[in-house]
Amino acid sequence: MTLESWTNNDLVNVNFDRSDEGIYVSFSVFDKSIALRWTLSRTGALELLFWTATIMKWAVLISYPKTECQTYATCGPFGICDQNNSPRICSCMTGFMPSIKEDWENRDWSGGCVRRNKLNCYSSEVFMRYERMKLPDNSIPMGNLTIEECGIQCRRNCSCIAYAHANSSDRPESRCLYWSGNLMDVTHNVDAGHDLFVRIDGSELEGSKKGQHPKSKKSITIPIAITMAVLLIGTVCCFLLVRKFVSPKNWRSFLGISFKAPVESAALGTQNGLEVNSFSLSSILAATNSFSETNKLGEGGFGPVYWGTMVDGIEIAVKKLSVNSGQGMEEFMNEVTLIAKLQHKNLVRLLGCCIEKEQKMLIYEYMPNKSLDKHLFDTSKRVSLDWKLRFHIIEGIAQGILYLHKYSRLKIIHRDLKASNILLDGSMNPKISDFGMARMFGVNQTESKTGRVVGTLGYMSPEFVLNGLFSEKSDVFSFGVLLIEIISTKRNSCLYPTQKTLTLLGYAWELWRENRALELLDESIRDSCVPQEVLRCIQIGLLCVQEYAAARPTMSSIVSMLGNDNGTLPSPEQPGFFLKRTCTVHSGNSSNTSKSCSINEVTITSTEPR
Numbered sequence: 001m002t003l004e005s006w007t008n009n010d011l012v013n014v015n016f017d018r019s020d021e022g023i024y025v026s027f028s029v030f031d032k033s034i035a036l037r038w039t040l041s042r043t044g045a046l047e048l049l050f051w052t053a054t055i056m057k058w059a060v061l062i063s064y065p066k067t068e069c070q071t072y073a074t075c076g077p078f079g080i081c082d083q084n085n086s087p088r089i090c091s092c093m094t095g096f097m098p099s100i101k102e103d104w105e106n107r108d109w110s111g112g113c114v115r116r117n118k119l120n121c122y123s124s125e126v127f128m129r130y131e132r133m134k135l136p137d138n139s140i141p142m143g144n145l146t147i148e149e150c151g152i153q154c155r156r157n158c159s160c161i162a163y164a165h166a167n168s169s170d171r172p173e174s175r176c177l178y179w180s181g182n183l184m185d186v187t188h189n190v191d192a193g194h195d196l197f198v199r200i201d202g203s204e205l206e207g208s209k210k211g212q213h214p215k216s217k218k219s220i221t222i223p224i225a226i227t228m229a230v231l232l233i234g235t236v237c238c239f240l241l242v243r244k245f246v247s248p249k250n251w252r253s254f255l256g257i258s259f260k261a262p263v264e265s266a267a268l269g270t271q272n273g274l275e276v277n278s279f280s281l282s283s284i285l286a287a288t289n290s291f292s293e294t295n296k297l298g299e300g301g302f303g304p305v306y307w308g309t310m311v312d313g314i315e316i317a318v319k320k321l322s323v324n325s326g327q328g329m330e331e332f333m334n335e336v337t338l339i340a341k342l343q344h345k346n347l348v349r350l351l352g353c354c355i356e357k358e359q360k361m362l363i364y365e366y367m368p369n370k371s372l373d374k375h376l377f378d379t380s381k382r383v384s385l386d387w388k389l390r391f392h393i394i395e396g397i398a399q400g401i402l403y404l405h406k407y408s409r410l411k412i413i414h415r416d417l418k419a420s421n422i423l424l425d426g427s428m429n430p431k432i433s434d435f436g437m438a439r440m441f442g443v444n445q446t447e448s449k450t451g452r453v454v455g456t457l458g459y460m461s462p463e464f465v466l467n468g469l470f471s472e473k474s475d476v477f478s479f480g481v482l483l484i485e486i487i488s489t490k491r492n493s494c495l496y497p498t499q500k501t502l503t504l505l506g507y508a509w510e511l512w513r514e515n516r517a518l519e520l521l522d523e524s525i526r527d528s529c530v531p532q533e534v535l536r537c538i539q540i541g542l543l544c545v546q547e548y549a550a551a552r553p554t555m556s557s558i559v560s561m562l563g564n565d566n567g568t569l570p571s572p573e574q575p576g577f578f579l580k581r582t583c584t585v586h587s588g589n590s591s592n593t594s595k596s597c598s599i600n601e602v603t604i605t606s607t608e609p610r
Contacts, residue, residue, distance in 0.1 A: 076112020077182035095200035117201040121158035124202040132193035139177040150176035277352030315366035346400030348433040369424035387529035396430040402555040417478035458493035462576035473549035480544025542572035
């Protein structure tokens with residue numbers, strides 16, 4: 001990750017000026033009311049701090065480096081750092097070995113690597129090619145040469161131990177680079193980087209000839225051919241496995257659940273242990289009028305959802321995996337595996353699935369009142385949600401999450417709790433849906449990390465967005481956002497204009513500190529609410545969205561807080577992601593709501609964890 005991308009946010013404007021003497025960085029602050037400062041920590045990390053008036057302390061907004069490989073020369077001379085190989089992130093280049101073997105075994109790689117065989121200029125040397133590398137420090141430019149010319153020049157110079165063709169658009173006169181000393185700070189970069197050619201003794205490559213060039217058949221073609229052969233064999237094996245995998249018969253053993261014979265009636269679609277009904281494609285086509293547009297209920301990342309009626313008159317909702325889905329087979333498998341093993345009144349019930357003729361569908365009980373967001377964010381529908389009903393929905397969601405975290409046969413972290421994933425049945429009972437992003441935890445497991453951050457901005461916790469860490473407290477954060485949205489009928493990702501750049505969480509926090517929390521309340525329920533009950537719920541919501549996961553309550557505590565009017569609650573601390581750019585919300589129903597509002601971008605610039 002470059003410093004440019006690291007500092008690309010809404011608080012700081014960064015300018016980079018290059019010259020022959022080095023790179024100069026200057027920055028300015030957009031919001032003069034926010035106090036910022038740069039510091040260098042004891043460990044050498046560059047940190048951007050901001051002053052939090054509420055706790056009268058400097059808090060870390062951004063820190064660099066984020067990973068060990070971003071620390072300079074982590075692997076020492078001639079070592080290659082690859083964060084994907086954690087915890088053993090360092091390895092020696094071909095032809096090199098650890099300088100101190102004992103240190104490497106103890107994961108102290110700072111001593112780097114040394115050559116197995118000394119170089120003897122011209123006699124038996126070849127160049128080893130490394131792809132997608134962050135180039136070593138202290139390069140020497142050789143001019144605007146082609147890759148072939150660059151290799152020839154390096155080969156003629158005995159002091160040249162490595163070369164690269166940087167292909168830099170901003171400095172075309174220095175595209176050919178070479179190195180004459182130790183190669184330091186070499187990092188494998190899967191997303192970018194350049195090819196690096198390193199001079200080694202020819203005996204290090206089996207079958208190599210003397211004086212080979214990087215393009216030679218022995219040093220380059222043979223490894224490529226071997227790699228291609230392995231990839232081809234792997235691809236064929238994967239293809240055969242996938243073909244077996246998508247067969248309904250083989251899904252049974254793979255998912256750890258069994259599928260009953262195809263059925264035509266949803267009345268039979270009850271779960272029995274880990275058995276799940278397999279519906280025939282013909283029955284689903286008949287129920288949905290061949291997926292008619294008039295039957296379409298909506299569309300999400302998984303694909304379109306259709307309403308249908310089975311031959312016995314039972315209504316169903318069909319989630320159909322789209323070819324262009326943002327999700328896919330992994331999420332489909334995940335949802336079938338998890339929800340087949342879960343049963344709770346506040347979880348949507350899976351009736352079965354259909355896997356036939358390349359079609360993959362999940363069949364659920366139909367929720368006639370659709371999703372919670374359709375009511376909350378529609379001015380004409382929210383009036384039907386009086387305070388008693390909203391509190392009933394809040395309690396039901398909390399009970400459903402508590403079941404997932406503590407009382408189900410599996411410990412489940414949902415990871416995508418939001419208003420659109422809370423469905424309402426005919427009696428307005430809330431049911432949590434969409435388990436495509438959910439993950440199972442071990443009995444004693446408290447936290448996990450992922451390299452693929454998924455979810456909805458505005459509902460994701462800070463530790464998940466920034467570091468890929470998720471736990472029960474990630475769902476607690478999402479529940480807190482939901483609770484405050486239910487009370488205010490405002491979206492967290494967008495807020496009416498104020499003098500400060502605040503999210504809904506930040507706005508709720510400011511009102512709470514100023515003893516004006518009831519101003520957060522939706523006007524339509526002021527007459528039907530119990531003020532003390534509303535204030536208690538706002539306080540619980542703020543406790544849930546605190547910046548640090550350890551400070552947030554568990555779902556067990558939250559359910560207890562909601563059911564106990566007399567207990568004393570702790571004071572909430574500053575929420576995570578409380579600042580944002582001001583945006584405008586247009587009034588009207590949910591379908592006409594402006595979608596131009598910016599998301600919370602103060603401390604996040606991508607959905608890849610640092």
